[in-house]
Amino acid sequence: MIFNAIFLALRQISRNYLRAFLTMLGVIIGVGAVIIMINLGNGTQAMIKEAIESLGSNLLMIHAPPHLNPSGTSKSRNFTMQEVENIAERTAGVKAVAPVSMSTAVAKYTNKNVQTSITGVTDGYFTAVDWDVSMGRKFENREYVAGVNSCVIGESVKKNLLGEAEPLGARLKVGSIVCDVVGVLVSKGQGGRGNDQDDVILMPLKAFQRSIKPSDSIYNIQMIMISLEEETDYKIASEQISTILRHLRNIPEKAPNTFEIQSTKEIQQTVEKSIGSMTIFIGAVAGVSLLVGGIGIMNIMLVSVTERTREIGTRLAIGALEKEVLLQFLVESATISAVGGFIGIIFGFLMTLLLSSKLNIPFTFDMQIAVTSFLFSGFIGIIFGYLPARKASRLNPIDALHHE
Amino acid sequence: MSDFIKLRNIVKVYGSGQNSFLALKGIDLDINAGEFVALMGPSGSGKSTMANILGCLDKATKGSYLFNGVDVFALNRNETALLRRNYIGFIFQGFNLLARTTALENVELPLLYRGMPKKERRKKAREALDMVGLLEWEKHTSAQLSGGQQQRVAIARAIASNPLFLLADEPTGNLDTKRSIEIMEILSNLNKDLGITILMVTHEPDMAKYATREVHFRDGEVNKVEAVIK
Numbered sequence: 040m041i042f043n044a045i046f047l048a049l050r051q052i053s054r055n056y057l058r059a060f061l062t063m064l065g066v067i068i069g070v071g072a073v074i075i076m077i078n079l080g081n082g083t084q085a086m087i088k089e090a091i092e093s094l095g096s097n098l099l100m101i102h103a104p105p106h107l108n109p110s111g112t113s114k115s116r117n118f119t120m121q122e123v124e125n126i127a128e129r130t131a132g133v134k135a136v137a138p139v140s141m142s143t144a145v146a147k148y149t150n151k152n153v154q155t156s157i158t159g160v161t162d163g164y165f166t167a168v169d170w171d172v173s174m175g176r177k178f179e180n181r182e183y184v185a186g187v188n189s190c191v192i193g194e195s196v197k198k199n200l201l202g203e204a205e206p207l208g209a210r211l212k213v214g215s216i217v218c219d220v221v222g223v224l225v226s227k228g229q230g231g232r233g234n235d236q237d238d239v240i241l242m243p244l245k246a247f248q249r250s251i252k253p254s255d256s257i258y259n260i261q262m263i264m265i266s267l268e269e270e271t272d273y274k275i276a277s278e279q280i281s282t283i284l285r286h287l288r289n290i291p292e293k294a295p296n297t298f299e300i301q302s303t304k305e306i307q308q309t310v311e312k313s314i315g316s317m318t319i320f321i322g323a324v325a326g327v328s329l330l331v332g333g334i335g336i337m338n339i340m341l342v343s344v345t346e347r348t349r350e351i352g353t354r355l356a357i358g359a360l361e362k363e364v365l366l367q368f369l370v371e372s373a374t375i376s377a378v379g380g381f382i383g384i385i386f387g388f389l390m391t392l393l394l395s396s397k398l399n400i401p402f403t404f405d406m407q408i409a410v411t412s413f414l415f416s417g418f419i420g421i422i423f424g425y426l427p428a429r430k431a432s433r434l435n436p437i438d439a440l441h442h443e
Numbered sequence: 444m445s446d447f448i449k450l451r452n453i454v455k456v457y458g459s460g461q462n463s464f465l466a467l468k469g470i471d472l473d474i475n476a477g478e479f480v481a482l483m484g485p486s487g488s489g490k491s492t493m494a495n496i497l498g499c500l501d502k503a504t505k506g507s508y509l510f511n512g513v514d515v516f517a518l519n520r521n522e523t524a525l526l527r528r529n530y531i532g533f534i535f536q537g538f539n540l541l542a543r544t545t546a547l548e549n550v551e552l553p554l555l556y557r558g559m560p561k562k563e564r565r566k567k568a569r570e571a572l573d574m575v576g577l578l579e580w581e582k583h584t585s586a587q588l589s590g591g592q593q594q595r596v597a598i599a600r601a602i603a604s605n606p607l608f609l610l611a612d613e614p615t616g617n618l619d620t621k622r623s624i625e626i627m628e629i630l631s632n633l634n635k636d637l638g639i640t641i642l643m644v645t646h647e648p649d650m651a652k653y654a655t656r657e658v659h660f661r662d663g664e665v666n667k668v669e670a671v672i673k
């Protein structure tokens with residue numbers, strides 16, 4: 040009996056490929072959409088997480104963006120070395136303090152030149168951003184103190200400017216000065232915004248201030264990066280820093296800050312929160328796709344119910360048992376659902392692969408989601424294939440035959 | 444012999460309450476094995492209702508039906524289906540062949556439900572198709588066959604499983620005279636040569652002439668019964 044049912048079911052599917060395909064389409068769309076949505080969502084989340092983590096785990100960035108207070112008495116202002124020293128001495132739980140200034144300049148070597156970004160640093164910088172050299176050395180204390188024209192170059196600068204030439208000891212022309220390469224940084228690759236983090240030349244802050252971006256002002260430090268000990272509360276630390284700076288700058292009680300303190304921890308927490316709501320959103324969209332697929336299956340099944348009911352009436356009239364008819368329809372809808380689900384998984388997999396490479400999102404494939412959506416769509420397919428058949432096969436054969 | 448089919452006080456009510464309709468008003472009818480009965484009467488007189496009950500496709504509201512000594516109304520759904528499968532063939536006015544299915548496959552279907560092995564099934568189905576003169580059309584689907592041919596396939600399907608009792612509800616209702624006569628000759632031969640008991644619903648006296656007995660219905664009652672004089 041089971042053999043006959045399978046035979047009849049497959050034969051009946053082969054009699055009407057269009058109907059079978061239209062039914063499958065619902066399953067394919069449902070399963071495919073869920074797989075694409077969830078996997079692209081997961082990929083995006085992984086990418087965002089990675090980008091934030093590359094910022095460093097517990098870092099404060101103090102800077103003075105010009106938009107902070109464009110009008111009014113207190114203008115936003117860069118920082119002095121004295122302020123940096125005060126912060127370093129009077130803030131609790133600090134690992135390293137790194138005053139930096141940045142600019143872009145053209146770097147030349149023999150007949151090649153490239154535009155790159157120049158960062159003036161102190162020895163705290165390497166600790167604060169957790170960066171080391173892969174060749175040569177970092178700056179020595181005397182170079183910081185005297186502001187020697189030495190530089191440590193990023194991997195990209197080495198590749199673009201020096202090519203195969205020996206980097207250590209090479210003399211680069213940076214802006215208007217000549218500096219000697221003493222080290223090459225470990226490659227960091229792409230940053231969170233798709234920027235090339237290795238396209239950089241570091242030099243001692245003093246050298247930078249003297250030659251790259253000369254200024255008469257003592258407010259010649261663009262940003263202070265402070266890496267905190269892992270257990271330090273970034274809120275307390277930034278509160279302390281704020282108090283110190285306000286005091287040094289004589290900012291009145293009610294007046295706003297002339298600087299801004301950002302915390303990577305805080306950014307991480309904010310982004311994690313929005314990732315959380317993104318997950319919910321993606322889940323909802325995926326749910327809707329499944330539903331749409333389900334409605335598709337339902338529709339095509341209901342459209343053919345009249346024809347199928349008459350078919351059932353005929354089968355019953357010429358001697359089929361109720362359970363034989365049911366088994367046939369069960370096998371039929373299960374086969375269609377399974378094949379559709381399988382195609383849906385393949386379709387979803389390929390589309391995820393294609394889209395993630397097009398959108399620059401890391402490719403992920405969640406097998407559990409694939410199986411779940413497969414089962415769900417399969418379930419809908421079977422339910423809507425089977426229930427009308429069950430109803431029809433319980434009718435008097437003559438009523439099934441005369442179904443309108 | 445006379446105990447083949449025994450109907451007593453068969454009542455059929457369609458619907459319920461206000462809308463109920465009394466289609467059969469207590470029919471008593473006996474059919475002997477080997478008979479060819481023509482059930483006649485005006486449209487709406489209850490002929491199809493009677494045929495469906497006799498063919499176990501529908502249940503009567505009241506009464507008793509003995510088929511070959513079996514109390515049909517005491518059977519459950521499954522037992523009724525088995526009775527249909529093993530002893531009864533049905534031919535419909537609308538043919539009711541399966542769509543997109545070849546003539547041979549249509550005829551094979553009741554044999555398949557009987558669990559007959561493929562080889563034997565093929566052979567039997569071909570024999571049945573041969574009997575209605577359609578052997579060379581076995582590969583054609585319903586859509587590729589004329590009305591008369593479709594009805595002959597339906598007859599082949601009904602007789603392939605060697606039923607004791609063949610019911611035909613206006614088998615020539617959708618056919619022209621020439622095709623109708625072909626069908627009637629096939630039915631008449633099945634009755635004479637294979638001894639299959641036949642009940643045929645018709646309202647055409649010309650077709651009823653092929654039967655051995657005419658039963659006339661009027662308003663859900665037996666109006667008159669007469670032997671056909673050849």
Ligand SMILES: Nc1ncnc2c1ncn2[C@@H]1O[C@H](COP(=O)(O)OP(=O)(O)O)[C@@H](O)[C@H]1O
Nearest residue numbers: 457458464466485486487488489490491492493
């Ligand atoms: N399924 C049904 N529901 C309600 N009334 C029906 C149904 N089938 C038949 N009838 C009614 O029963 C009466 C007898 O019908 P039927 O047996 O088909 O007559 P005939 O075949 O002699 O033309 C008709 O009046 C018809 O309207």
Ligand SMILES: [Mg+2]
Nearest residue numbers: 490491492613
């Ligand atoms: Mg009728």
